[in-house]
Amino acid sequence: MNAITQAPQRCPLDQATGRDFPRWWHRAAQLVDLPLGQRDLDVTGAGLAQLLKRLQALDTPRRALLLTMACLANPQRAAWLQTEVGLHVGQLTATDLGAEVFQVLVGLLATFHPAPSN
Structure with a gap:
């Protein structure tokens, strides 16, 4: 059998899409010091000012993680x-982010399931 006739291998995270996202969000929130229940990151008005201020206070790996969270919460922005x-x-790269932040970032991205658009 060759690669053309074989079924593709599935990543274990494929089955976890959406299901494990809250767990990864929780871990990410801990790393960037967000309130643990906060799921919405507002990028308008006062929310944007708070988000930008928090982003500037973080080191680059955690800034990248919070930025990713904000982009997932507000894909249109x-x-x-x-x-x-x-x-x-x-x-x-993983070297830029460090092992812990990189693992959480990949977990967030692998389990993210966008809301259906109307």
Whole structure:
């Protein structure tokens, strides 16, 4: 049998999409000192000012993690937010982020299941 006829291997996280996301969000919130129950990150008005202030207070790995969380919570504003902060998470490597932050970041991205659009 060759690669064309074989079924693709599945990552164990494939079955966890959506289900484990709250657990990864909780771990990420701990790393960036967000209130643990906070699931919405507002990127408008006063919420934006608070988010930008918190982003500036963090080191680069945690800033990347919080930026990713904000982009997942507000996908329509993701490009603008990354430009405003001057950081694009896709440019960072595991070495830049450190093992703990990288693991949580990958867990968030692997289990994220966007809400259906109307």
